[in-house]
Amino acid sequence: MKYSIITIGREHGSGGRTIAKMVADKLQIPLYDRKLIQMIAEDSGFAASYVETSEMRRTSSFLYNLYFDSRNLPLDDQVFLAQANVITKLAEKGPCVIVGRCADYILRDKPSVLKVFVYAPMEERVRRVEEDYGEKASDYQRYLQKIDRHRSAYYDRFTGEEWGNPHNYHLLINSAIGLPAAAQQIITLAGGKEKE
Amino acid sequence: MKYSIITIGREHGSGGRTIAKMVADKLQIPLYDRKLIQMIAEDSGFAASYVETSEMRRTSSFLYNLYFDSRNLPLDDQVFLAQANVITKLAEKGPCVIVGRCADYILRDKPSVLKVFVYAPMEERVRRVEEDYGEKASDYQRYLQKIDRHRSAYYDRFTGEEWGNPHNYHLLINSAIGLPAAAQQIITLAGGKEKE
Numbered sequence: 001m002k003y004s005i006i007t008i009g010r011e012h013g014s015g016g017r018t019i020a021k022m023v024a025d026k027l028q029i030p031l032y033d034r035k036l037i038q039m040i041a042e043d044s045g046f047a048a049s050y051v052e053t054s055e056m057r058r059t060s061s062f063l064y065n066l067y068f069d070s071r072n073l074p075l076d077d078q079v080f081l082a083q084a085n086v087i088t089k090l091a092e093k094g095p096c097v098i099v100g101r102c103a104d105y106i107l108r109d110k111p112s113v114l115k116v117f118v119y120a121p122m123e124e125r126v127r128r129v130e131e132d133y134g135e136k137a138s139d140y141q142r143y144l145q146k147i148d149r150h151r152s153a154y155y156d157r158f159t160g161e162e163w164g165n166p167h168n169y170h171l172l173i174n175s176a177i178g179l180p181a182a183a184q185q186i187i188t189l190a191g192g193k194e195k196e
Numbered sequence: 197m198k199y200s201i202i203t204i205g206r207e208h209g210s211g212g213r214t215i216a217k218m219v220a221d222k223l224q225i226p227l228y229d230r231k232l233i234q235m236i237a238e239d240s241g242f243a244a245s246y247v248e249t250s251e252m253r254r255t256s257s258f259l260y261n262l263y264f265d266s267r268n269l270p271l272d273d274q275v276f277l278a279q280a281n282v283i284t285k286l287a288e289k290g291p292c293v294i295v296g297r298c299a300d301y302i303l304r305d306k307p308s309v310l311k312v313f314v315y316a317p318m319e320e321r322v323r324r325v326e327e328d329y330g331e332k333a334s335d336y337q338r339y340l341q342k343i344d345r346h347r348s349a350y351y352d353r354f355t356g357e358e359w360g361n362p363h364n365y366h367l368l369i370n371s372a373i374g375l376p377a378a379a380q381q382i383i384t385l386a387g388g389k390e391k392e
Contacts, residue, residue: 119362166315166360171381172368181385188384189373 002191003114004095007103013125016118022183024097033099044082055154105159115169198387199310200291203299208343209321212314218379220293229295240278251350301355316371
């Protein structure tokens with residue numbers, strides 16, 4: 001394959017995780033998605049639930065700067081370092097698909113990494129989280145916008161880059177083209193042949 | 197083909213026009229690129245040079261509003277209307293590839309239209325306009341940023357949408373993946389078989 005590691009950033013409700021699974025299944029390579037949480041928890045010593053919610057925590061830069069000293073990193077920074085450590089090791093082990101967790105940034109200098117971002121129209125995201133994922137919210141659009149803001153702030157804080165900015169990716173796919181079509185785009189670009 | 201009309205928006209120097217030509221050649225469908233200028237000129241009665249430079253003209257919204265009256269449209273609006281008219285007719289004639297000129301917006305309601313945006317890292321754009329296109333500028337980065345601002349303002353004025361915003365496209369491709377690979381992505385998604 002031209003690219004052996006595939007990172008997939010995604011808007012919540014875009015179907016990005018399903019697309020990642022299709023790609024990993026067809027290429028028969030490991031998928032690191034929820035599994036990552038457990039690995040980062042083990043590496044860092046934090047509870048999996050704390051790792052999982054790290055991108056939903058708001059950290060003021062001001063407080064962060066006050067608190068920071070090199071011997072005593074803030075907790076979320078420790079989580080991020082563990083995350084970077086786990087993701088770097090996984091990428092060294094061999095071909096795989098990694099969903100979210102700033103993997104595109106963590107692996108940005110490796111030429112074998114294909115960086116993809118999946119997004120979708122708001123009405124499709126609302127339908128998906130409500131009907132397919134069964135998530136509960138009084139106002140789904142506001143709920144998704146809040147998740148976007150958190151992911152964006154988290155990405156920005158740890159990478160200094162803008163989440164979803166085309167220039168940080170090779171390919172951005174609107175999943176309205178269909179999830180299998182989106183998976184096919186990634187497989188074609190990765191240069192992999194589907195395994196039968 | 198799943199999508200018979202392919203619109204390609206692009207940053208100047210991204211190689212988007214070359215990619216469009218590759219797609220049109222491989223699918224053996226017409227390419228409307230510079231040809232469009234002449235057709236819009238004929239439809240509107242304006243000189244081709246006036247049509248060509250329309251997206252480089254700055255129009256203040258304030259002056260625009262003062263000037264506007266329904267019987268006497270500002271000149272650039274007349275050009276845009278001719279452009280919309282020509283592009284709509286072309287799309288009715290059959291499969292084709294259309295480069296730039298807000299075609300994605302003009303044809304936004306047609307399900308058979310695949311909307312693609314091609315971009316590239318600044319250093320590759322600079323290299324391309326300097327070495328491949330032989331354009332002259334004292335500061336290529338500023339030159340390209342100026343073109344970006346003009347295209348963006350033009351798109352915004354006539355569509356009310358943001359130029360290059362992922363949500364207005366099906367697919368955004370970083371041409372750093374290679375121009376043939378980018379063309380292949382579009383061909384795969386259009387659902388067309390390459391003609392030998």
